[in-house]
Amino acid sequence: MRMSKLLMPTLREVPAEAEITSHKLMLRAGLIRKLSSGIYSYLPLGLRVERKIEQIVREEMDRAGAQELLMPALLPAEAYMQSGRWEVFGASMFKMKDRYERDFCLGPTHEELFTQTVIDNVRSYKEYPMTLYQIQHKYRDEGRPRFGVIRSREFVMKDAYSFDLTEEGLDKSYQAMYDAYCRIFTRLGLDFTIVDADSGAMGGSGSQEFMVKSPVGEDGIAYCDDCGYAANFEKAECIPTEADCPDGDLPMEKIHTPNVHTIEELVEFMGAKPYNFAKTILYKADDKYIAAMVRGDRDVNEVKLKNLVGCNDDLELAEPFMVRELTHAEVGFAGPVGLEIPVYADKEVELMKNFIVGANETDMHYKNVNLGRDFTPETIADIRTITAGDKCPVCGKPIKQAQGIEVGHIFKLGTKYSKALGLKAQTETGEEKTVIMGCYGIGVTRCLAAAIEQNNDENGIIWPANIAPYQAVVIPVNAKNDEQMKMAEDIYKRLLDAGIEALFDDRDERPGVKFKDSDLIGIPVRIVIGKKCGEGIVEYKERTDEKSADKPVDTAVADVIGFIKSSI
């Protein structure tokens, strides 16, 4: 491609809308432009990268035995109403009506449609197992689009669905996708971590996320360097630790604590430590109200609690008026003693002795409370969120925290959708079986941003050769110098003939501009034709090299070809 003809609107200054590195660089390098909040156009360079990522994903999915098809993005509501997700998605689904007032939506994800496709088109058990996938635009009306294409409202996703007749079959299909994902993210040049994830929301028995560690990631990861354990923050299992509590079987005592509402104020007032308190938080779970207890310095993990309680709708904090009604006190004085709703206590509470809780009476707390003696929880379970310093649930070493960008997610769905929509298969023996499903997603456009987050310097993007929009650039220092231009043209053609995706910077710009642009857009290797052109010497420089090296033309061309071939 001749750069004089390339639509590549690079920017010297960072548009005010961008906050994080990848977003800034995508705008500056002319990869994308924003049309509306969370909605982006892909310009030529951005589209080339996106297509390359798609192609890698496609090759590995095909290699894993999955078949590609393509669903519409504009979908009739029926299947989503049948699965119940028309309501579950709620406001985050783009919904509309056609001219006959029939309901439609823009597809946020396609479990229902793939299930329906198999119902409609698969006749015999002999066709199973089967994995289908598509690479398609998805639409979600995010409450808060952010960080460019990392959280956008329209994005490209590869979604795959496996259909099996047995649990063992599902395990195999799942493993095949797991392996394919490892190959994909490796080929994309991403440094990734695989974490255990919660599968509650999608239903099913197992789930893992592929995370790219990055400070701008929106998801928390708990991991252990010693044994390799890694889990999503919400999912990570917590080992109870013993707190330093007063000894003995002390009598429960009611104390007056005027104007003390928060744990901080209570710590101040009582002169005790946060771990000497247990906080009691009231939740609304479907139509019921429940209480959750964790140590004062811990946080309730609502995902764990929701799974434990098994409620269908959202688990949410109880409304203040209900807290008053249930505790007969102002908000801030809830406690387990005498509370008439079920209490779910964290395992750690069981290890506490003579602790302090709210007294269900305004301005009053109890001290020296003991579990079993003074109150009995309905259930004792792991319902808190892990924190740094917690023990690794596998090996017991201290756990570490990191932030990550979720680029892939795989689920064992089980029969959630096949049951809801009626996907059954007749087996060899004539019996009917509900088909067992898995689903597997990759955020293609998110991968693009993640790759930039992990590969950049102060001058711009450093594309891995596999996904670079172009692999090499040929730069004549002076476009008015015929000798330089002729040699550059010749080198450019030789690279094209060798199958290298090359750029030829034939613009009549000063060399500084050309160097800045080629660094900004992250081309992996460049050849500069300059002063020593007459001697047949050019300069070779890889994007990550500090300095360029003088080489004879033939050597430089061969080195570019060799470098690219060995990096992809």
Added chain:
RNA sequence: CGGGAUGUGGCUCAGUUUGGUAGAGCACUACGUUCGGGACGUAGGGGCCGCAGGUUCAAAUCCUGUCAUCCCGACCA
């Protein structure tokens, strides 16, 4: 959805307090001088100051409303 901020040529921003002919740098066009890490000079083109009302002789500036964008939080298959 709660809190905060910002809307002025393609980009970054000044001007708003105290109303009085819309500005700068970059980018763009032409010419000239330049030509090894985002050159310089001269001359140009481009803006209903987000939008709608209102106040006023006069509004980018004051008032009301509204829309949009970004940040923090909630939510997020």
